[in-house]
Amino acid sequence: MSIQDEKDCNLMVVASVEEYAQRHNISTQKTLELFQKYDIFSAVRSQYVVLHMVDFDEVTSFVEDILKRKTA
Numbered sequence: 001m002s003i004q005d006e007k008d009c010n011l012m013v014v015a016s017v018e019e020y021a022q023r024h025n026i027s028t029q030k031t032l033e034l035f036q037k038y039d040i041f042s043a044v045r046s047q048y049v050v051l052h053m054v055d056f057d058e059v060t061s062f063v064e065d066i067l068k069r070k071t072a
Contacts, residue, residue: 001048009048012059013041019060035063038070 021031
């Protein structure tokens, strides 16, 4: 991954935290804890090549799907 891709990937992770927190009306701190507990950061980073080509709503849906499966 290039340095620019790495930066873009980091921005995607940050944006997904902010969007998830806003959608679910929870603090970013609680969202960070949730993402860490269920390893969402790694999941988003591992799928960056695909996720950076789709609408950001799809990224958030991807995160929500993972959390639904892991918390069910």
